[in-house]
Amino acid sequence: MVDTRLYSNLQFLQKFNRFALNNLLVMNNQINIFQEKLNSCFLNLELIKLILSNKRIVGSDLKSIIITAVKLKAGMRWSFVYRHQTKDITKNFETVEAISLINAALENDFLNADLFTTNETIQITHNSKGEVKLKTTPANQIIVPSFSHDKVKNRLIALENNIYLRELGVVNSNWQLKKEMADKYVQINKYIELLEPEIRELPEKENLDIVDMGSGKGYLTFALYDYLTNKLNFKANITGIEFRQDMVDLSNQIAKNAGFENLKFEQGTIEKSNLKKVDILIALHACDTATDEAIFKGISSNASLIVCAPCCHKQIRKEMSITSKLCAITKHGILEERTAETITDGLRALIMEAFGYKTKVFEFISGEHTPKNVMIIGRKMTAPVDKEKILNEISKIKLMFGIKTHQLEVLLNI
Template sequence: MSTERIEEFLSAVKNAFINGSLLRLKLGGYHGDEPDLKSIDVKKIVVKGGDKFSFTFHYKTRDIIKNQIQPEALGNLRIALTEEFRSAQLATTEFDMSFERNGDKVRLKRMEAAGREAPSTDHNRAKNRPLRETDKPYLLALGITGKDGVVRNDAQDKFRQINKMVEIFAPLIQAIEADKPRIVDMGAGKGYLDFALYDYLANVANRPAEVIGVELRDGLVKDGNNTAAASGFSDLTFVPGTIIDYDATGADAVIALHACDTATDDAIFKGITAGASLIAVAPCCHKQIRRQMEAGKPAGELHVLLRHGIFLERQAEMVTDTLRALLLEFSGYKTKVFEFVSDAHTPKNNLIVAEKDARTGRDRDAVLKQIAEVKAMFGVDKHYLEGLLGL
């Protein structure tokens, strides 16, 4: 393998990143293990805390964006060029370079750049956000922009946060097979997610969806419906009531962000019984299991780990969400858990994403056994979701 040429190409990418001349890098000819991955586009972005490489992974039916700092990005590019991609095209303001790998042979070709202007990082920053237009009635109603349609200084974090939500949820929704997926957001609050996701899917991604926000507080429901009407979002509605009483039949996706304590379980239960393709929850307080762990008899060796209140609280959070993930797996879903907003915004920042698992022959008894073991270890009598599922 011609590692020297790979290093020469990486060094050209690195220099272009550092001196601001990088326009884009495109990787093609993928032959790795990830199903449906087609190509990757790479560019430089300026975000709070420094410059980053922004990778857009193009899959058959969706795009996923990941931003990485320079050493991590270059390490991943080295692996990608050595093992996974046969071709790459680097475009800078000073020159272009192509990379072709055939077996162990690597060919580099350096060409003249066709008189391009240096990229503006501000421009890149705005372009990199899913919600590019800010002169929208819902952003004004939610207090994110002023009357001039510009994001207010004190709402920059909130705007970044809703963009992040769109970045996470849009590809998950786009992967759903339904022509016009029905998304039900349980405990919708003011509907930040609902407005942003609806706007993005209908007006940017051209993949309209029906969005329904279920919310206990009548005032929020009324405000949400007024703003949806003023925005012309005809398929976005807010309905009053409790999650457990809502008939979720026909939902393709059920989402609940920071719905309090066991309201998260109500949402998961509704998603499972509706047979939703996607269930995604960001749990909030975890009182139900904490109380049982305090009152129950966790395994003796855990005593030292649960002695301090704050650690007990964090363990209760992990045990609760581990059991939720297992109960989703038992119910026929593949689950993953990851951090979805920086904890600068909220310490409640775990997202459980469950997608319907098409595989048959899963060992449900083995999952039940794991659930029983976790409960026994932490002195948990019953998880509220188990009760809902009749277990």
Template sequence: MNKVRQLLEESLTGGLYQMTLSGAAGEATGCSKKKIRPVLLKDRLLFQITAYRGTQVFHENHTAEEAAAILEADLLGSFKQLQIETTSFEATVLVSKKGKMTVRKKQRSVSEDNVKVSLSHNRKKRYILEEGRPVPFLVDLGVQTKEGKVITSRYDKFRQINRFLEFIEDIWPLLPKDRPVHIIDFGCGKSYLTFAMYYYLHELKGLTLEVTGLDLKKDVIVHCNELAKKYHYEGLSFLHGDIADYTGTDSVDMVVTLHACDTATDYALYKAMKWHAGVILSVPCCQHEVNKQI
């Protein structure tokens, strides 16, 4: 715990960009996530803790010492992961099922002098995939220019991708770290979110992945496989086929079904439960079967 306390003291300064507590250990607190950032109130440096409870959001401001104590208590009982971003380093604290804490820290290549932290209450939202930083698949899918600028007409897609990655950020602690993670994306379509998920979990988080995207559109599958090969995403592949007939595996860690139309969502959920998937991200889509009955 001394290492964690030392890390918190080092992080809770004006150089902090943001902390995120995720991986809620239980429902006792009713809080799914917390975010912490520095704010300047009447020339006094405080730390705003934002707690997410259901559809409600609560804000509290604390001194560095108070914030450190709250974070320590949360890691001891309520959350399994703490991510820290500062102007000089990035760090992650992981809590095992037995309560053991592991600290991983990586220095930033950009010096503190070149990074500005906003201490205002209403600052511009920071996305996981940042504006101005080109990401290859976003460029090829027409969301960004080669310089990393978000194309105006595709800004909604850019926001959608980043919002999806916030969900991936939340479930990351639940995925295995000691072996390849098997993920299936049913009804992947053009695969904006599939590529984003792979990029985040593999490129940014360092997980070994086996991701399969499945869709009925042959031309889309061919294009997605070409892009995966271009980026050397060896753990990412796309197949043409129907969800109901898919028998390519007996075990999956995570099932994603966001655009599976009509009863395809039902088949995807059935298979996810049959495979005992630890994580299911699903949005029912285009329920024509029910529509006919209505």
């Protein structure tokens, strides 16, 4: 006689095994497809970039590996940039070794791989249950792999194959820097160089929300998005807020052409912008009190980092009424102007400090490239501050220069 319970258990087990076997086959199949694509793009020199990320071991110091092609005197090699918490290590390998290292890293160290080839983008992800997903999309950037060994060594933002720099008119169709854009290019690189350590110091977050107030044509906004997402391998949403619709349309078009999915530009004013969640608030060269409006938005939305490079300083210059011996100096127009700049930005930094930000004021870029060369960075601290004491200092300074109000104070209602 058949034991019906045993029979149904057997049936269940058979079904389960079939299901598990199917899953295993699908999984192996996905991995095989990925490996074939990987081999093929390495052998045909179609690799633009491979990023291994999402570490399997939470405590591991190795955050990601970025692999690109490089042409050395010894021949073609694959450059592996091992990105650790505080340092990057670069090693070059030949093809067979490179592929075997990638397979081992995917098996042991990382859950995700993003393979960018000249034809397509292939993404493989493993979830915590060991399931594997493969997603293939057509290449979203018209780009050719660059094998040159660090002609771009000291430049954080490369010129070659840089679609947004071409569309913004910084490079020509041969990826050469246009003479008249040399200063802009210096500024872009300096900006990234200054911001990188500040951003690395932010508390680790899955996704950074960044707002760029008065983004203009977006030179610096594009470069920041490019560097954060493509070089540092961060996830970031950047929104540029710009008053001029023509610039917004142009920038959105360029972002689309460059394949920058999470970079968008919105028409609007700094004053009326409604910020919900912002980690980094940026305002570069926003005129006069527009900088105060931007800092105000940063403080009110509790941004972790506020970065601004003020433009002109009309409000305080008009307000200043110096009656002390300093008159002997500020009677010279240029010195009065520089005093107004110093006082405006000095007070901005102090007001930020009163609201719990640790500040730095320094030269953004040397005066030979642009006269607008001061940068203020405020980092939100958790330690309490003696607000009253700082506000007192501010009052005394204002008195010295005959200033009744600073626009940032007005906005913050202090």
